[in-house]
Amino acid sequence: MTDPQFEEILRGHLPFLPADEPLTPDTNLTDHGLDSLGIVDLLTALEGQYGVAFVDDALTRETFETVGSLWSVLDGLRPAAV
Amino acid sequence: MTGTAATDRLDGTLHGRFLRGLAIAPDRPAFRVGGREVSYAQAHETALTWAGTLLDGLSAPPATVGVFANKSAEAYLGTLAALYTGAAVVPLHPDFPAARNRYALTAAGVGAVVTDGRGAGALAELLPDGATVLTPDGSGAGRVLRPRPELALAAPRPADPDDAAYILFTSGSTGVPKGVRIRHSSNRHYFSVVDGRYDFGPDDVFSQTFDLTFDCAMFDLFGAWGSGACVQPVPLRGLRTLPAFAAEHGLTVWFSAPSAIDVVRRTGGLAPGALAGLRYSFFAGEPLRCADADEWQRAAPDAAVENLYGPTELTITVSGHRWSAASTARSANGIVPIGPVHPGHDHLLLGPDDRPVTTDVADPVEGELCVTGPQMCAGYLDPAENAGRFVEHDGRTFYRTGDRVRRFPDGELTYLGRADDQVQISGLRVELSEVTHAVRTCPGVTDAAAVAPVVDGEPRLFVFHTGEPLPAATIARHLRDLLPAGMLPRHYRHLDAMPLNPNRKTDRKALKERAAALLAVPAGGGAGKGSAPMTPEVDAGNAQLDQPAGGRVDQPARYLHDILDTAAATWPDSTAISDSTGAWTYAEVARLSHAAAGWLRGQGVRRGDRVLVQLPNMRHAAPLWFALSRLGAVFVPLNPGMKDFHLRSVIADSEPVLALVAADPGDRFGAVPAVPVGDCWSAVQDAATTPADATSADATPTGVVPVDSADVQPDDPVAFMYTSGSTAAPKAVVLPQAPVAFAAAGIQAMLGYRPDDVVFCRSPLSFDYGLYQILLATLAGAELALAADEPEVRLLRQLRSTGATVFPAVPSLATALVKLLARDPGPTSLRMVTNTGAALPQAVIDGLRAGLPGAQVVRMYGTTECKRISIMPPDEEFDRPDSVGRPLPGTRVRILDADGAEQPPGEVGEIVVTGPHVMAGYWKLPELTARTFRLHPDGEVRLHTGDYGHVDTDGYLYFSGRRDDMFKRKGTRMSSIEIEAAAMDVPGVRAAAVLPPTDTRDLTIFVAADLPPTTVLRELAVRLEPAKVPAVCRVLAEFPLTLNGKSAKQQLTAMLEAETR
The missing domain is CATH 3.40.50.12780 (ANL, N-terminal domain)
Incomplete structure (x- = not known):
């Protein structure tokens, strides 16, 4: 579902996630250490990596709730896969 | 072609x-x-x-x-x-x-x-x-x-x-x-002179200190580029560490305004030989003092030190004098001569009658310098400006510099001063009439006069104004929109009328003398101010503090509800407070506060009673607080995120009679009646809209029966602020009415919120910085916009959608804002960002300035025990970047050593505060109160903050660290703060926290970064003395935060201890 870059960036912002624990779509980001300031950094990192800009309406707690919610928003912003 | x-x-x-x-x-x-x-x-x-x-x-x-x-x-x-x-x-x-x-x-x-x-x-x-x-x-x-x-x-x-x-x-x-x-x-001629005079080559590195809007920067660029040399901009940080900066970058050619010399001297960079790598040192833009040139020459023994002179109209510089032992013989007023006019030019000196003075005499002559030649400009863009700036003589046109000089028979010139009212201040030419003109456009000002007496060798802008007795800060803010920062006057004095001379014109001479006298008042009672002619008292008095005579600082409201009632009378229909669900005007808040007071009294709340208020940031907090103020009762704001464990301690400690909460709290509050604010508010709204008994003489025009506040006393507590995050028993600072009102008025006097401001508050109201925003906005008639409960990632959007003009921030919020601005640049309405909680890293300040052009970044320092200790006046935001500002008007800061002796400027000691803003102490903790709020034999209460710092000779305060932050290692006294600041300077480090050494642990630093620990330590070793480089570095992706957004060293300590267990 996701790609390795996404997972790598995400793990960098989840200090409570052990390296050997897999990410699943239901993994709760807040529970794994993503705080409100971490969201700002994560957002910047993802936008930089994928060359996209999150629209204002996507900047909600819900977007940053789980791995799956974040990926689906990000995936929707990316140009159609080639 | x-x-x-x-x-x-x-x-x-x-x-x-x-x-x-x-x-x-x-x-x-x-x-x-x-x-x-x-x-x-x-x-x-x-x-x-x-x-x-x-x-x-x-x-x-x-x-x-x-x-x-x-x-x-x-x-x-x-x-x-x-x-x-x-x-x-x-x-x-x-x-x-x-x-x-x-x-x-x-x-x-x-x-x-x-x-x-x-x-x-x-x-x-x-x-x-x-x-x-x-x-x-x-x-x-x-x-x-x-x-x-x-x-x-x-x-x-x-x-x-x-x-x-x-x-x-x-x-x-x-x-x-x-x-x-x-x-x-003109440039071609200028640079031909440069090429003939100096031997620049590809190995040279030129400093670049001048703004590009200043023509001396053209020398920096094209002086270097004509010889294959390198241009090296010098940031303020470089200036403050100049010997190291010059060595690191291989500077060989220095060019700056003379005022830079003082900065370098004050930061210890002018030791003999400290700038040995320089081959040339040029100064221009303002008079160069002989003493400064001499000291610079000792620091740069191999450099040719030159004083260059020239107005923009004569292309960069048009004369130059090389400093030598013989220079002082020809100086005037201690100013280095400016040398002969460049070859290829002719000049003449105009006497007082505007006629050229005789030139065929052997003695020095004096007059206004006029120059013609290839470097002279052809005139101004607007030809109307040419009038009076050029003079015809013998069929040739000369530019009138407006500078009075003395000429020696060999052509050497010495600068005497400005011929008219143009002055040079920090390298910037200031036409006093322009400043005067700008002051006159300030609403409320009738007439104004700007003068620039020379005090301590420097011209200082001083403004006299008539009309309304406006606070200096008000005029300064007005001028800020009209004048570049360097042209902003620092000193203001209100007059009933301008003095007039016999010609019935404003007597500028008398004003100038008066300004000089005001600026030169010798140091008063304060200890250790030395010979500095600018005492803190005088400077503060003129610039900011004693101006609102008869206003709020001198006679502040002593009760919070008085502040509200004044606002409701002055700005009844202005929006007072808004949140994501609506807004109320000042009249509405006043009416609701009366209704809420009636409701609270009905719940049994009496003077002295405590009421817990645990709400997210919603606008109801404002009328509730004012309502409790009217009753003489105590508002105890609690963070909505407070854990049950803490909550139980707080309840036991404060013994509240009532709690107001967001939603049904179950049994979290034990025996204390806990009312959801929605239930309370339907009753309050009813009362606020029900017509009062028509026979009641006390009925307010709005129909609410007002609550009688006659029993309330100035020292009645109006709030408790519980400190958070500590594992020890909860500790409440008792905030009485009068000190809170005084502190709020003092802050407002220095920050100057305006009626058209929208103050955006994201800090919880349980954090005193957030809570005081209610008072600051009310004092100004501004709107307080409480942030909707949304993640920080929406911060910028919230600032834009609320039209916020003022943003009280803490470092973590400011950092987030810088990042959000980077991904989404664009205008905001912000004009001021204030910071408290902890020092703002310079990179964040720079980021705010870059992302919010036009907004001031205000450094502040304080503690709940007296609310605010110091504020860097907004108009001095670029000065003294390490300072946390000046004490609040009417308050005093002492620096005391361990024996209670007052320390002289520059010496670090405990920061001890006195003044009407010092709060009452800690609730039910008499011993701690006596230790912290010490009664001095003279009857004054001195707040011992436990913070360490020093003041400079001008009375500005510098924070070194908490008592806990100060420690010795390897025989060297140091503070966590300086090590953390060094770490923040390392590119890639997002946050840093130092744990001082203990018996079982050496000095340890935590950083949030994506760097290996070894890199961080290596970088720290570049920036710190060996004793200050931590033994251990831990790298984290993010820091844990407390509820108030401060990084929590206790959590880091616990992490470390858990590992080593």
Whole structure:
């Protein structure tokens, strides 16, 4: 579902996630250490990596709730896969 | 034209000098900025591309090209590219007021601008429709060009000798700046003098200290570039560590305003030999003092030290004097001579009758210096400005410098002073009439006079004003929109009427004498102020503090509800407070506060009772607090995130009679009645809208029966602030009415919130900084906009959607804002960002200034025990970057050593505060209260903050750290703060926290970064003495935060202890 870059960036912002624990779509980001300031950094990192800009309406707690919610928003912003 | 002809024509141009450097040293650096080195070949290629792209995007070659950037790579490349188009460069300072830049753009007819990413947003508001912008990456709004290499010019376009090379704007007498065109031919002559006088070469590194809007910067750039040398901008940090900076960057040629010498001296950089690498040191822009030149010469023994002189109209500098032991013999007023006028020029001296003084005498003569020759400009953009600035003599036109000089028979000149009311302040020419004019436009001011007495060798701007007795801060804020920062007066005095001279004109001489007397009042009672003629008391008094005579500072409201009632009477229909669900006006808040007081009384709340209020940030908090104030009861705000464990302790400690909560709390509050605010509010709203008993004489016009507050006393507690995060028992600071009202009024006097402000509050109201925003907004009649409960990632959007003009921040919020601005640049309405909680890293301050052009960043320092200790006056935001400002008006800070002895300026000791803002102590903790709020034998209560710091001779406070932050290691006394600051300076470090050494653990630092620990330690070793480099570095992705957004060292300590267990 996701790609390795996404997972790598995400793990960098989840200090409570052990390296050997897999990410699943239901993994709760807040529970794994993503705080409100971490969201700002994560957002910047993802936008930089994928060359996209999150629209204002996507900047909600819900977007940053789980791995799956974040990926689906990000995936929707990316140009159609080639 | 032929290629040869074009080359010939380039030879005489300013950009032709760059081509010379290119030929000499194509692969050497033309400049270095922030670790980036750009070679002559690269700069040439880039400038050709930018110039070609600009020309392609314009219908015709432009006459002028603006460069909206300062001392950055884009600024340098933009300057070159502008010249490469064959146009004149118009440097524009991004930090200048928009009105001034807009004027410059229009006056110079600028239709195309090069800017950097930072400038693109601000520029969009300035540019006329249809203007073209080039940014390095094509970002920005409007008609933006992205450089396209395929459009690169084959060669720079030449320019005629009479074409303008650049257009600069200087202070004008009519209140608008004067545009000056400086021709290529003038520069050619100037640089031929430079080439003949100095031996610059490709191994030289030139400092670049001047803003590009100041023509001395043209020497920095084209002096270096004509000889293949490198241009090295010097940031303030570099100035403050100049010996190390100069050595690191290999500086050989120094050029700055003389005021830089004082900065270098104060930061310990002028020791003999400290600047041994310099071959040349030039000073210009203001009088150079002999003592300064002498000291600089000792620091730079191998440098030729020169005092250069010249107005913009005479192309950069038109005379120069090389400092030597013989110089003082010809100085006047301790000022270094300015040397003979450049070869190729003629000059004359005008006497008081505007006639040339006799020249055929052997003795020195004096008069106003007038110069003609190839460096003289052809006149101002607006020919009307030429009047009076030029004088005809023997059929030739001379430029009147306005400077009085003494000439010796061999042609050497010595500067005596300004002939008219133009003064040079920090290198900036200030026309006093322009300042006067600007003050007069301030609403409430009837008349004004700006004078500039010389005190301690420096001219100081002093404003007298009549009309309403406006606070200095009010006028200063008004001027800030009209004048560049360097032209802002620091001293203000209200007069009932201007003194008049026999001609019935304002007696400026008398005012100047009076200002000098006011500024020269010797140091008063304070200890250790030494011989500094500017005492803190006088400076503060004139600049900020004693101005609102009869206003809120001198006689502040003593009750919070009085503050509200004043606001409701003054601004009844202004929005007082808003949240995501609605807003209330001041009249409504006042009415609701009466209704809520009635409801609370019905619940049994009496004077002295505590009421817990645990709510998210919602506007109900304001009328509730004022309601409790009316009853003499105590508002106890609690963070909505407070854990049950803490909550139980707080309940036991405060023994509340009532709790107001967001939703049904179950049994969290035990025996305390806990009422959801919704239930309370339906009753309050009913009361507020039900007509009062018509027979009641007490009925307010709004229909609510007012609550009688007659029993309330100034020292009744009006709030408890519980400190959070500690594992120890909860500790509440008791906040009585009068100190809270005093502190709020003092803060407002210094910050100057305005009725049209929207104050955006994201801090919880359980944090005193958040809670006081209610009072600050109410004192000003401003709107307090409480942030909706949304993640920080929405912060910028919230700021924009609320139209916020003031943002009280803590470092973590400010950091988030900088990041959000980076991804989403664009205008906001912000005019002020204040910071408290902890020091703001310089990088964040820089980021705020870059992302929020025009907004002031205000440093503050305080503690709940007296609310606010010091504030850096907003208009001094660029001064003393390490200071936390001045004490609140009417309060005092002492620095005491361990024995209670007051320390002299510069010595670190405990920060001890006295004044009407000191709170009552800690609730039910008499011993801790007695220890912290110490009763001095003279009857004064001294708040021992447990913080360490020092004051400077001007009374500005510097924070070193908490008592806990101060420790000794390897025999060296140090503070966590300085080590953390050094870590924050390491690129890539996002946060840093130091744990001092203990018996079982050596000095440890935690950083949030993506760097290996070894890299961090290595970088720290570059920045710190060996004893201060931590033994251990731990790298985390993110820091844990407490509820107030401060990083929690206790959690880090616990982490460390858990590992080692």
